[in-house]
Amino acid sequence: MFDLKGRVAIVTGGNGGIGLGMAKGLAVAGASVVVAARNSDKSRAAVDAINQVGAGRARAIEVDVADEASVNGLIDETVKSCGRLDVLVNNAGINIRKPPDQLTLAEWREVLDTNLTSAYLCSHAAYPAMKKAGGGKIINIGSMMSIFGASFTPAYAASKGGIVQFTRSCACAWAKDHIQVNAVLPGWIDTELTVRARQQVEGLHENVLRRTPAARWGVPDDFRGIAVFLASPASDFVTGTAIPVDGGYSIQG
Numbered sequence: 630m631f632d633l634k635g636r637v638a639i640v641t642g643g644n645g646g647i648g649l650g651m652a653k654g655l656a657v658a659g660a661s662v663v664v665a666a667r668n669s670d671k672s673r674a675a676v677d678a679i680n681q682v683g684a685g686r687a688r689a690i691e692v693d694v695a696d697e698a699s700v701n702g703l704i705d706e707t708v709k710s711c712g713r714l715d716v717l718v719n720n721a722g723i724n725i726r727k728p729p730d731q732l733t734l735a736e737w738r739e740v741l742d743t744n745l746t747s748a749y750l751c752s753h754a755a756y757p758a759m760k761k762a763g764g765g766k767i768i769n770i771g772s773m774m775s776i777f778g779a780s781f782t783p784a785y786a787a788s789k790g791g792i793v794q795f796t797r798s799c800a801c802a803w804a805k806d807h808i809q810v811n812a813v814l815p816g817w818i819d820t821e822l823t824v825r826a827r828q829q830v831e832g833l834h835e836n837v838l839r840r841t842p843a844a845r846w847g848v849p850d851d852f853r854g855i856a857v858f859l860a861s862p863a864s865d866f867v868t869g870t871a872i873p874v875d876g877g878y879s880i881q882g
């Protein structure tokens with residue numbers, strides 16, 4: 630039910646943080662993983678780490694997820710070199726932490742392009758290959774900011790709210806093709822992204838510990854299981870959902 634042998638998965642932003650955690654889970658379950666990100670040194674190191682836990686079939690393809698031609702190249706190269714595409718994890722993301730009155734249009738666009746338009750570009754490009762193969766799985770990474778707002782994160786929250794609605798729309802459109810589209814909403818996870826957040830947002834570390842029922846930050850390996858579930862036949866009747874992986878952060882009253 631959770632077997633991914635013979636499946637090919639792309640993980641955008643798979644060279645670190647949550648993406649690397651998900652990539653490792655998929656590899657352990659048997660998938661061939663394509664790490665898709667910009668920094669090729671980091672991607673090479675990630676491929677080695679994935680191959681240590683998986684069957685040794687991971688590879689890296691350089692991509693800028695905000696660029697249409699680059700994304701189309703990623704999908705073409707994956708299908709040509711691996712022969713198929715079964716799973717797409719739209720995980721790449723950035724944040725620029727400023728209140729709305731200080732955020733420039735260029736910064737707004739950079740965040741929206743990287744976090745939201747990228748998911749459209751990758752899914753749009755992946756759809757024909759998945760349809761031809763008779764099905765597929767798309768996993769979009771949202772955030773607690775898909776649910777909540779914060780004064781310092783207008784573009785990021787808009788992009789992550791958009792991810793949930795985009796997920797639902799794709800799920801409705803592509804269910805007939807046996808393509809399931811779901812979102813994962815991480816709580817506060819210890820990665821490069823949040824190292825910067827802890828420097829920029831006063832009291833964040835203590836607030837996360839106080840507010841999270843599990844009383845800890847998440848780690849990338851917390852995402853191995855949800856990646857396997859949403860990529861495998863175990864989730865064939867699950868589509869359009871947004872599943873928090875947050876140690877209970879979003880249900881604490």
Ligand code: NDP
Pocket residue numbers: 641642643644645646647648665666667668669671692693694695720721722723743744770771772773814815816817818819820821822823
């Ligand atoms: P990291 O900063 O560790 O990883 C971000 C990844 O995105 C990197 O692999 C980076 O690779 C890639 N990336 C960024 N921009 C681009 C681009 N233009 N093209 C291709 N790849 C790109 O962050 P996290 O692991 O924390 O974040 C992963 C996802 O999880 C993001 O969508 C984030 O919003 C989300 N998330 C994280 C939370 C957390 O607490 N950490 C909480 C909620 C959501 P490279 O620089 O090599 O391109």
